[in-house]
Amino acid sequence: MGMIWTLAIKDLRLLLRDPVGLFFATVFPLAFGVLFGLIYAGGGGGGGEIDVLALDADGSETSAAFLERLDDSDAIAIEVIENEDDGRRRVRLGEATAFIIVPQGYESAIKGVFAGEAIPPITGAIDPARVAEAGVLQGVSIAAGFQVMTTTLADLEVLDETLERAQTQLREADNLDVVSRGLFSTMISSGRSLAQRAASDANEDDGDAIAGGLESGASIGFGGFNPVALELESIARETGGKPRSAFEITFPQAAAWAVLGCVAGFGMSLVRERAKGTMLRLAVAPLPRHGIVLGKALACFLLTVAVLVVLQVAGAMFFGIRVHAWWSATAAVLSTAFGFVGLMMFLSSISQTEGGAEGFVRAMLLVMALIGGAGMPLFFMPDWMQAVSGVSPFRWAILALEGASFRGYSPSEMMTPCGVLLGMGLVGFGVSFFLFRRWSVS
Amino acid sequence: MLRVEDVHKRFGDTVAVDGLSMRVRGGECVGLLGPNGAGKTTTMSLSVGVLKPDSGRIVIGGEGAPSDTKSRRHVGLCPQAIALYERLTALENLVFFCGLYGVERPKERALELLEMVGLGDRAGGRVGTFSGGMQRRLNLASALVHDPPLVLLDEPTAGVDPHSRNAIFDLVRSLREAGKAIVYTTHYMEEAQRLCDRIEIIDQGRVLASGTVDELIKAHGGESVLTLERASGVEKRSVDDPVRALADVPLAPDADDPVTGVRIDRPDLEAVFLNLTGRSLRDH
Numbered sequence: 001m002g003m004i005w006t007l008a009i010k011d012l013r014l015l016l017r018d019p020v021g022l023f024f025a026t027v028f029p030l031a032f033g034v035l036f037g038l039i040y041a042g043g044g045g046g047g048g049e050i051d052v053l054a055l056d057a058d059g060s061e062t063s064a065a066f067l068e069r070l071d072d073s074d075a076i077a078i079e080v081i082e083n084e085d086d087g088r089r090r091v092r093l094g095e096a097t098a099f100i101i102v103p104q105g106y107e108s109a110i111k112g113v114f115a116g117e118a119i120p121p122i123t124g125a126i127d128p129a130r131v132a133e134a135g136v137l138q139g140v141s142i143a144a145g146f147q148v149m150t151t152t153l154a155d156l157e158v159l160d161e162t163l164e165r166a167q168t169q170l171r172e173a174d175n176l177d178v179v180s181r182g183l184f185s186t187m188i189s190s191g192r193s194l195a196q197r198a199a200s201d202a203n204e205d206d207g208d209a210i211a212g213g214l215e216s217g218a219s220i221g222f223g224g225f226n227p228v229a230l231e232l233e234s235i236a237r238e239t240g241g242k243p244r245s246a247f248e249i250t251f252p253q254a255a256a257w258a259v260l261g262c263v264a265g266f267g268m269s270l271v272r273e274r275a276k277g278t279m280l281r282l283a284v285a286p287l288p289r290h291g292i293v294l295g296k297a298l299a300c301f302l303l304t305v306a307v308l309v310v311l312q313v314a315g316a317m318f319f320g321i322r323v324h325a326w327w328s329a330t331a332a333v334l335s336t337a338f339g340f341v342g343l344m345m346f347l348s349s350i351s352q353t354e355g356g357a358e359g360f361v362r363a364m365l366l367v368m369a370l371i372g373g374a375g376m377p378l379f380f381m382p383d384w385m386q387a388v389s390g391v392s393p394f395r396w397a398i399l400a401l402e403g404a405s406f407r408g409y410s411p412s413e414m415m416t417p418c419g420v421l422l423g424m425g426l427v428g429f430g431v432s433f434f435l436f437r438r439w440s441v442s
Numbered sequence: 443m444l445r446v447e448d449v450h451k452r453f454g455d456t457v458a459v460d461g462l463s464m465r466v467r468g469g470e471c472v473g474l475l476g477p478n479g480a481g482k483t484t485t486m487s488l489s490v491g492v493l494k495p496d497s498g499r500i501v502i503g504g505e506g507a508p509s510d511t512k513s514r515r516h517v518g519l520c521p522q523a524i525a526l527y528e529r530l531t532a533l534e535n536l537v538f539f540c541g542l543y544g545v546e547r548p549k550e551r552a553l554e555l556l557e558m559v560g561l562g563d564r565a566g567g568r569v570g571t572f573s574g575g576m577q578r579r580l581n582l583a584s585a586l587v588h589d590p591p592l593v594l595l596d597e598p599t600a601g602v603d604p605h606s607r608n609a610i611f612d613l614v615r616s617l618r619e620a621g622k623a624i625v626y627t628t629h630y631m632e633e634a635q636r637l638c639d640r641i642e643i644i645d646q647g648r649v650l651a652s653g654t655v656d657e658l659i660k661a662h663g664g665e666s667v668l669t670l671e672r673a674s675g676v677e678k679r680s681v682d683d684p685v686r687a688l689a690d691v692p693l694a695p696d697a698d699d700p701v702t703g704v705r706i707d708r709p710d711l712e713a714v715f716l717n718l719t720g721r722s723l724r725d726h
Contacts, residue, residue, distance in 0.1 A: 002541075002544070003541065003542055003544070006541035006542060010527070010530070010538045013529075014529050014530065017529040017530075018529065276523070276524075277521050277522075277523035277524065277525035278525045278526065278527060280492060280519070280521050280523075281519070281521065281525045281539065282542070283490075283492050284490040284492060284514055284517065284519050285514065285539075285542040285543060286511045286512070286515050286542075286543060286544075287511070287542060288511070
């Protein structure tokens with residue numbers, strides 16, 4: 001085992017020093033998954049809006065203005081609904097990304113903000129997988145909240161009323177010392193005088209100056225104050241075996257390209273060892289014949305598993321790809337790696353020359369990848385093509401990985417793709433052992 | 443250490459090795475001298491068990507067959523092609539080969555070998571950046587990682603510069619002095635003459651003649667040629683002992699038709715091969 005491990009480490013080291021091979025085994029698949037995920041999702045052009053359901057529990061002009069501001073943004077499309085349960089249900093079914101409730105008392109709180117009234121949080125629910133969309137919703141809500149507040153307070157009568165309430169609260173406060181009370185009173189009185197004077201001026205120029213100043217936002221100086229607190233609970237989406245995002249389609253495809261990169265790289269390395277003569281050194285070393293094959297296979301297996309795990313973890317963490325169960329994900333990764341290592345051994349053992357292997361291995365893998373759904377998703381293909389794709393191990397790898405994700409396969413359902421991959425791997429190993437033995441002693 | 447007994451090997455209609463027999467003992471360097479295609483490399487491949495003989499027997503270190511895992515620990519092969527990983531460093535290559543043979547303290551052994559072949563200061567350099575001569579020296583070092591008692595060197599100086607060639611010669615001599623059994627294939631008769639205790643001249647898979655250089659020349663080299671240049675012209679004589687023959691020639695300047703120049707051409711391995719096959723080694 002020690003010698004096989006030595007061979008595997010050597011092969012991994014060689015691959016890590018081959019920038020082209022490493023690119024196709026790691027960077028390219030990830031880029032493929034992300035890029036095509038964005039394209040299929042319509043996010044590539046930046047034109048996609050987030051569907052948000054909104055319940056206006058306040059029913060005020062201010063709350064309506066807030067929702068209108070949200071809807072006016074390029075990122076969010078608001079649909080006003082009347083029923084909270086309906087909103088939650090539709091998020092659960094994936095008909096909308098999020099659901100929000102503008103609470104009762106929202107307008108009153110905005111108007112009383114200088115009197116110390118707290119603005120109640122906007123509550124709701126969102127699919128926990130839509131992390132990016134949640135961030136966008138939060139940002140746009142804060143911007144809309146500021147705009148609504150400044151617009152509301154730009155109404156000088158509302159501002160005067162707010163300051164009067166603040167003055168009343170100041171008079172009633174019994175925990176302030178004389179100096180502080182005097183300073184606050186002077187400040188609020190000055191503010192009211194300014195507001196009243198502006199109101200009289202506004203008769204002449206409609207208060208454009210003050211309103212414009214307030215609406216500019218940047219000149220207000222709110223510091224760390226946040227006019228909108230968004231409190232969204234998570235609602236897991238029920239997709240019924242369907243992908244809930246394009247990434248759930250493109251990441252299994254990316255995994256297929258990753259194993260293609262690994263298989264092509266290691267398949268070529270076996271043939272290259274023969275051409276360069278290093279295979280002769282391995283053949284005369286005191287290790288069993290199959291040890292050479294196993295060393296190469298172990299390296300390919302380890303790299304394939306590593307790349308698949310990285311893709312799974314990256315997909316789950318950053319792109320909301322579901323992992324149905326860790327046992328199924330593990331089964332999918334291991335069976336895929338085993339199946340393709342067997343395929344690698346088979347292809348490299350039937351290739352006689354380095355040049356021939358280069359073309360043959362890549363051509364075979366590419367054709368199998370394309371008919372197996374690594375390029376175009378299987379469900380886009382015509383029926384006959386889907387039937388043909390059964391001969392491609394890529395189809396079964398993609399199916400196994402999807403089964404461990406949005407398809408939510410049961411153990412018995414996982415048996416089919418995993419079993420086919422394991423079977424293909426065993427056949428590949430068997431043939432390569434036979435051919436390699438013939439080569440080395442003929 | 444190595445016994446080859448009446449070994450035959452064919453590839454289709456081509457006879458690669460035809461009843462070849464030889465023995466190599468410890469502390470002995472045996473040369474396989476022959477033109478390209480004579481069967482030298484096939485004999486090497488048979489000796490390490492990569493090829494299986496059609497008939498005959500090869501024994502390593504007593505009773506072991508070349509394909510036995512145990513026997514392989516006794517053999518170090520330096521193939522004709524540079525069999526190294528170009529993307530690995532010199533040290534990594536040797537450490538890897540040490541790992542294959544289960545060598546203890548592989549890094550120390552690798553560094554020791556690098557010093558031995560004059561590459562101690564290039565341990566961290568990638569092999570792909572090495573000159574042909576440096577690669578040849580490292581190729582030879584790779585065959586020695588496990589300190590084998592039998593070393594098979596298949597044209598180890600092919601295409602190398604004089605400096606590397608001399609370094610390889612020195613190493614081969616030191617291996618022989620250390621008691622290793624060495625098989626050295628070459629088609630350069632100068633190398634065979636300089637390094638080998640015994641030479642097997644092979645052609646078309648058969649051993650044509652075997653012995654020390656002197657024995658081969660004496661048996662198959664033919665007579666020496668004594669050339670006398672005189673005022674009247676050049677005279678050539680074929681003689682067994684040119685020195686004795688020269689003693690009978692009047693060399694005084696006042697002699698009739700005095701000798702103005704003398705040249706002695708002793709037979710060499712080239713002549714041996716020519717006499718045995720009717721062809722020159724260099725014709726191939």
